[in-house]
Amino acid sequence: MRIVLVGPPGAGKGTQATRLAEKLNIPHISTGDLFRANISRQTELGKLAKSYMDAGNLVPDEVTIAMAKDRMEQPDAEGGFLLDGFPRNVSQAEALDELLSSEDMRLDAVLDLEAPEEEVVKRIAGRRTCRNDSAHVFHVTYSPPKKEGVCDVCGGELYLRGDDSEETVRTRLEVYHTQTEPIIDYYKAQGLVVTIEAMGPVDEVTSRALAALKREGAEN
Numbered sequence: 001m002r003i004v005l006v007g008p009p010g011a012g013k014g015t016q017a018t019r020l021a022e023k024l025n026i027p028h029i030s031t032g033d034l035f036r037a038n039i040s041r042q043t044e045l046g047k048l049a050k051s052y053m054d055a056g057n058l059v060p061d062e063v064t065i066a067m068a069k070d071r072m073e074q075p076d077a078e079g080g081f082l083l084d085g086f087p088r089n090v091s092q093a094e095a096l097d098e099l100l101s102s103e104d105m106r107l108d109a110v111l112d113l114e115a116p117e118e119e120v121v122k123r124i125a126g127r128r129t130c131r132n133d134s135a136h137v138f139h140v141t142y143s144p145p146k147k148e149g150v151c152d153v154c155g156g157e158l159y160l161r162g163d164d165s166e167e168t169v170r171t172r173l174e175v176y177h178t179q180t181e182p183i184i185d186y187y188k189a190q191g192l193v194v195t196i197e198a199m200g201p202v203d204e205v206t207s208r209a210l211a212a213l214k215r216e217g218a219e220n
Helices: 013-024 031-040 044-054 061-072 090-102 117-125 166-180 182-188 202-219
Strands: 002-006 028-030 081-084 109-114 127-130 137-139 193-197
Touching: 002 013, 002 182, 013 028, 013 081, 013 109, 013 202, 028 031, 028 061, 031 044, 031 061, 044 061, 061 081, 061 090, 090 182, 109 182, 109 202, 117 127, 117 166, 166 182, 182 193, 193 202
Parallel strands: 002 081, 002 109, 028 081, 109 193
Antiparallel strands: 127 137
16 A cells, blocks of 8 residues: 555654554655665765755755655565655645656555644643653653653653744644645545544554555445
């Protein structure tokens, strides 16, 4: 299956992308991973992307598209893939359509993870990260530490990261609404969008998505 996963910050997109890709036995292609891999390997695309990032500029669509194209052409993606973070806007969606068409392929579904905006803000702004190890993350409501402000694992100080602040989260949501959300209407016009309720336990959300994909497969 060839799937695009979309959803606002805080909807659990990264978690669901990893789980769904594993369940469907297809590679999870994340824009962030693409950038990191190309930059660490010092590919020509990685060097180009880094030059923009070092200058504080956004990486142009054509560079992101070229990285995605290269990744989708790898042998492990022959049977399908799950795209996470790409396409990020309508122009990238159009480029993806053109790319797939040139390879005589098409998308099977666009999974739209939906969550109420205030819940998204609560999810992200409630995170507390350990200063000693950023892999240790707690939540003031959903998974609080045993002792307030102290990591259960190593005893390090828990703090609110700048990109998790409410102000930053609301800015990220505005960017999502203006830049990424329009691709949902773009794909709805193609009959590809499958809306998934992203609230509730992680396992339940995964099950909803898999059931929806199965229904889409049966219909198609």
